[in-house]
Amino acid sequence: MEDRQPKYRLLKQQIEGWLRAEKYRADEQLPSENELAAQFGLSRQTVRQTIGELVSEGLLYRVHGKGTFASPSARPGAGGGTAVGMITTYISDYIFPHIVRGAEAELRSRGCGLLLSSTDNSKQAERQGLERMLAHPVKGLIVEPTRSAQGNTNLDLYVRLQLDGIPLVMINERYPDLDCPCVKVDDEAGGYAAAAHLLRLGHTRLAGLFKTDDMQGTRRLQGMLRACREHGLTPEPDRLVLYASEDKASKPAAAAKRLLELPQGERPTALVCYNDELAVQLVDLASGLGLSVPDELSVVGFDDSQLALAGSVKLTTLSHPKSELGARAARLLLDLADGQPAPPQEQLIYAPELIERGSTAPWNG
Amino acid sequence: MEDRQPKYRLLKQQIEGWLRAEKYRADEQLPSENELAAQFGLSRQTVRQTIGELVSEGLLYRVHGKGTFASPSARPGAGGGTAVGMITTYISDYIFPHIVRGAEAELRSRGCGLLLSSTDNSKQAERQGLERMLAHPVKGLIVEPTRSAQGNTNLDLYVRLQLDGIPLVMINERYPDLDCPCVKVDDEAGGYAAAAHLLRLGHTRLAGLFKTDDMQGTRRLQGMLRACREHGLTPEPDRLVLYASEDKASKPAAAAKRLLELPQGERPTALVCYNDELAVQLVDLASGLGLSVPDELSVVGFDDSQLALAGSVKLTTLSHPKSELGARAARLLLDLADGQPAPPQEQLIYAPELIERGSTAPWNG
DNA sequence: CATGCAAGCTTGTACGGACATGTCGGAGAC
C-alpha cells in the first residue's frame, strides 16, 4: 500500500522527469496548460498549481501570452545554493581548523562557498546553526555531531533536511539514529595501535586517560583495552581515567598527578592519552615531578597535531588525516548533491598510523 | 494613472506590511484563509494564491490542520543576505582560527551566518573568493588582505563591492588604496615593547627576525628599531634577519643558527621573533645547540598563541586580542550594514601587552 | 477519572467557470 500521491504532484514528477531527460531543452516551450490538462485528464487549475510550484523552484518560467518554458539554468539535480554548510563543535582549537581548511580548499576548487558555524559543544547552538542553514539555501551540509554520546535532540531538523533533499555528511562521529555517510577515523584501531606499541616496548603498567562524552574517546579506550586483553593484561580500573569535556582542564591532570606520585613499583610506566593536547600537558606535568620523558615515562598522544612537535619532547602519536578528512567530506557531499550514490561506509574510514617520535622508549622493568 | 494592482497582490503587500511592522511575530498564527477572505471581500482561492507566494518566498509557513504562521527567519526589511563573508589568508594555522572563531561567535549571536574563504596567500585565490562573495548575497565582508605589501591587484572587485553598497572591514592590515575601517593590532608598539623589555633586562646584543612581505612584520621591526634608538643602540644589520613567507621554513632558522654559533662575546643574547611560531622553533634550535633558555638566551615571541604554552619553556610574548579582534570586526561590520557611521580609526586599534613568562631573563654581561 | 469519538476548526486537493491581458499570425484594407 503505497500512499496515493495527489494528482498535481504526479504531474509535477512527470514534468521533472521530462526536464531531467532533457525532453525539453533550455527555453523550449512546453505544452500549454489546456493541452496538459486535456492530456492528463485534469482541470486547468490543477495544472496551474503544478507549474506554479515548478516556476517558484526555478525549473520553469512563464511568459504571459506566449507559454511556459524550461529554465536554462537549474537542472533539478543541480539545485540548491552555491554554498555548502558546515557545523562543527569548535573551529579554533586543535585539529578542527585543519579539517575546516581541507573542506574549504576542496569546495573552493569546485567553485563552492563554505558557510561555517560552530556549536561550542552546545546542542542549542547546533539547533541555531541548522535553522540558519535551512533558511539559507545550502547545497548540502557537513556536520560534526555535538555530544554524540548524549543523543540527538535536533532530529526534527535533520529530518527536515532530508525531506528537503539536502544531502548530509557527518565527520568524526555520527548520530546513531540518522542514516547518513560519515567520514571518520578508526578510533578503535588507533587505541589498539597506541597500546600495542607500548606493550611491544615492554611496558606492563599502562594508564589511559580518555574523554568519554563523545564516541571517539570511548572507541580509543576500547581499542586500548582490546590490546591489553590480547596481551593477557587486565588494566586496573584506577589506571583508567575517564572525564567529560567540562572537566578537561583539571580532572585528567589531577588524576595523572596522583598516578605519577605512586611509588616506583606501582607507578604506571606509560600513558595513553586521549589526544596530543592532553599528552603535552602530561609531559609537562611529568617533568615538573622530576620524571623524564621518555626514559622514566612513555607517553602516546593522538591526532598528530602541531602540538606534537612544539615542545622539546616530540610526541609519539597517531596520525590523523585532518585536512584530507575535511576534503573527503566535501568531495563526498558534492557527489551526493550531484545525485551519485553514497559509497559504502568502509571506504570512508581512515586507519590511523603510529608515528614514533621521542616520547616513547623501551621499558626494562 | 497608477496601474491597477491585482487584488491578490494588494493583499500580499498588506501582509508583508504586517510582518514588517511585527504585527505577527515569529511563529505567530495569522487569521485563517476564510477569515482573510471575508475580511478583504475576496474568495478563499485568491487568499490562497497570496499566501502561496508568501510561503514560497519563505515569509510564511502553513501547517495542515492548524493554520498559517509567520516564519521565524527572513524579515522582509532585513535586506541583503543573512550571511557575512570573510576572506583570510590562512584559516587553519596559528592564531587565524581564533580570529575566525571570534567573528563566527559574534555573528551567530546576532543571527548571521559566516561564509568563509581562504586565500593561502594567493591573490588569485583572493579574487575567486571576492567573486563568489559578490555573486552570493552577503550582507558585508571582512577581509584580511593578502600580501598587503605588494599592492592590490583586485581593486576592481573591491570597487564593485562599494558600488553595490556592501560594507567592508579589514583586519590585521589594509590595502593603502582602499578607504575602509581596519581592526588591527598596533604592531609598532608591540615591537617597541618587546625590545624595550629586553633592554630593560640588561641585554645589549639584540637580534630580530621578521617576515617582511606584509606590513605587520615591517611594523614590528620598526618598533624594535625605535626602542633601540631610544636606548642609544644602533643594531647591526647582520643581526636583523628579514624573510618572506616562502622562506619561512628554512631561512630564519639557518640565519639564527649562524648567529647563535658566534663566539660568546659576539653572540646575541636576546632574540625578538616575528611570532610565537618562529620563537618556539628557535627555542628548540637553541637547546639543540646547548644554549639554555632563558639563562643564556632570551627569546620574545608575538601573539600569545597556544604554542607559547605548549613547550617546557613558556614563552614571553605579546598579547593579541585574536577572537576579540574577530568579534570586533564582525560587530563593526553589522553596524555599518545597519547604516551607522564608522568610528574613528583610532578606536579600532588594539595595543598589545607584554606577557612575561619563562623565556626571558636578566642579563648581566 | 480516563478513554474515545465526534464536531468544528484549519489547510490541502480538485474541479468548474468567467473574464482580462499579452502574443502572434493571417486576413483584409490600403
Place this chain on the structure above:
DNA sequence: GTCTCCGACATGTCCGTACAAGCTTGCATG
C-alpha cells in the same frame, strides 16, 4: 508590398464549490 486589425491561443486574475485530511476541543461514555 505593407499596414492594420481581428481572432486564436497563451497565461493572468478571480470567483464559486466540494470534499479530503490534519488538529483541537469538548462532550459523552465506560
